[in-house]
Amino acid sequence: MISKRSSFKIFLAVQHALFLRELSMRFSSGRMGMFWTFFEPFFQIFIFVLIKIALFGSSENSFDFAVFLALNFTAFNMFKNIVIKSTASFKANKALFLYKQVKPIDTIIARTMVEVFITSIIILIFLFLGFYFNFDIHVKDLSMVSLGFLWLIIFAFAFALVVAVVNAFIDSIGKLLGFLMTGLMFSSAVFYSMNRLPIEVQNWLMYNPVANFMEMIHSYYFESLDDKLVSYNYIFLWTIISLYIGLWLYIKLEKRIISI
Amino acid sequence: MIKLDRVTKYFRTKTGKKYILKDVSMVLPSDKNIGILGRNGTGKSTIMRMLGQIEFPNRGKITSDKSFSWPLGLSGGFVGNMTGRANVKFVCRLYGKSKKEIDEIINYVKDFSELNDYFDMPIKTYSSGMKSRLSFGLSLSFDFDYLLIDETLSVGDANFRKKSKMALMKKIENCHILLVSHDMGTLRDICDVGIVVNNGKIHYFDDINRAIDEYASINK
Numbered sequence: 001m002i003s004k005r006s007s008f009k010i011f012l013a014v015q016h017a018l019f020l021r022e023l024s025m026r027f028s029s030g031r032m033g034m035f036w037t038f039f040e041p042f043f044q045i046f047i048f049v050l051i052k053i054a055l056f057g058s059s060e061n062s063f064d065f066a067v068f069l070a071l072n073f074t075a076f077n078m079f080k081n082i083v084i085k086s087t088a089s090f091k092a093n094k095a096l097f098l099y100k101q102v103k104p105i106d107t108i109i110a111r112t113m114v115e116v117f118i119t120s121i122i123i124l125i126f127l128f129l130g131f132y133f134n135f136d137i138h139v140k141d142l143s144m145v146s147l148g149f150l151w152l153i154i155f156a157f158a159f160a161l162v163v164a165v166v167n168a169f170i171d172s173i174g175k176l177l178g179f180l181m182t183g184l185m186f187s188s189a190v191f192y193s194m195n196r197l198p199i200e201v202q203n204w205l206m207y208n209p210v211a212n213f214m215e216m217i218h219s220y221y222f223e224s225l226d227d228k229l230v231s232y233n234y235i236f237l238w239t240i241i242s243l244y245i246g247l248w249l250y251i252k253l254e255k256r257i258i259s260i
Numbered sequence: 261m262i263k264l265d266r267v268t269k270y271f272r273t274k275t276g277k278k279y280i281l282k283d284v285s286m287v288l289p290s291d292k293n294i295g296i297l298g299r300n301g302t303g304k305s306t307i308m309r310m311l312g313q314i315e316f317p318n319r320g321k322i323t324s325d326k327s328f329s330w331p332l333g334l335s336g337g338f339v340g341n342m343t344g345r346a347n348v349k350f351v352c353r354l355y356g357k358s359k360k361e362i363d364e365i366i367n368y369v370k371d372f373s374e375l376n377d378y379f380d381m382p383i384k385t386y387s388s389g390m391k392s393r394l395s396f397g398l399s400l401s402f403d404f405d406y407l408l409i410d411e412t413l414s415v416g417d418a419n420f421r422k423k424s425k426m427a428l429m430k431k432i433e434n435c436h437i438l439l440v441s442h443d444m445g446t447l448r449d450i451c452d453v454g455i456v457v458n459n460g461k462i463h464y465f466d467d468i469n470r471a472i473d474e475y476a477s478i479n480k
Contacts, residue, residue: 017353098337100313
């Protein structure tokens with residue numbers, strides 16, 4: 001007789017199993033998969049430092065541009081990967097819905113956790129390199145930077161849930177996502193700080209919630225930047241509304257997703 | 261006890277709704293091994309999936325206080341690029357098994373499925389027979405009230421078929437079975453009662469032989 005487990009215990013068991021499975025799949029798909037996961041941010045930083053030096057000559061910034069890029073790309077890549085990996089997760093994990101304790105949303109939670117885990121490792125690598133090569137990695141307000149990351153994780157999850165549910169029924173959404181992410185990278189203050197741009201451009205770009213997150217995170221990291229452009233109410237609304245729409249759609253459609 | 265309360269299940273097709281069950285209410289006894297009969301496409305597997313709670317009726321409710329295994333079918337429910345061992349571990353973790361229990365189950369499944377070296381190779385290199393051997397061995401290591409089995413007994417070579425039938429006979433001393441099969445011999449040997457699915461209706465027979473006779477008359 002299988003003893004009855006509480007639903008929270010079942011949830012934890014499922015998350016444990018899915019997390020380890022996702023992780024081993026990620027790193028078993030050839031050595032190159034693992035290499036790119038960790039090398040991609042370095043490559044991005046390298047390219048953008050080169051571009052900046054070519055365009056503006058070497059730095060007149062009040063902060064270290066390489067550290068600025070490392071911080072922003074880490075946060076942005078985390079957001080991007082949570083959304084992109086989660087979008088495909090219903091179809092990729094279809095075979096697992098054979099086990100009734102695996103709900104589709106579990107696979108998104110697990111993929112989000114895996115991305116958070118990988119991001120943590122990348123942050124550790126950056127910190128190590130920062131200390132070793134004597135970069136100025138001093139943080140203005142660590143708790144606010146952490147809050148920014150945490151909030152971004154929740155927003156990414158909520159946004160990913162909406163996209164994943166829609167993508168389960170309308171195929172082409174997943175393909176558009178690649179374009180969307182490229183657009184977001186250029187408009188989200190990832191490799192520049194908003195206060196460097198003309199006011200009119202700022203006003204437009206700050207409608208982008210991801211830009212608000214990026215501004216929040218780097219303004220609490222560097223002494224010389226401030227968060228006066230960030231609207232916390234605005235990103236709070238984005239988070240709550242995405243979460244609400246995502247969960248509402250998911251609850252409505254869960255049974256149909258299980259048997260796609 | 262499995263209770264079906266005004267259950268309706270249909271699939272939408274281009275020519276309209278295709279009913280599997282139409283407003284069916286019935287109670288199935290809990291201390292019997294149940295055979296499910298019906299022609300191809302009548303919805304035997306769908307009914308089994310509904311009992312396993314991975315498919316849901318359009319209207320009505322299916323309730324039971326018993327635990328059901330996942331439906332053991334040809335599809336397997338395994339992840340192609342993970343090894344047999346990793347898949348077994350994964351399922352054990354889903355059911356919250358401890359490290360020690362997992363090791364025991366792995367040894368048992370490896371031994372039972374006779375996969376030898378293949379046990380540590382990705383599932384995508386398996387034949388469908390090998391997959392169902394793994395799946396069947398794995399399901400025997402858990403204690404469910406009901407095993408849901410969909411045709412899997414008819415795969416594998418004669419030797420393995422004999423072995424799995426024996427293992428199953430031993431297993432059903434402690435649990436019960438819901439079996440979808442077209443093999444009348446197997447149904448007669450294992451099941452006590454039968455249900456025949458036909459045209460959106462279910463007929464229950466408290467003797468498997470009468471269910472088999474009914475099925476034969478449908479097929480005429």
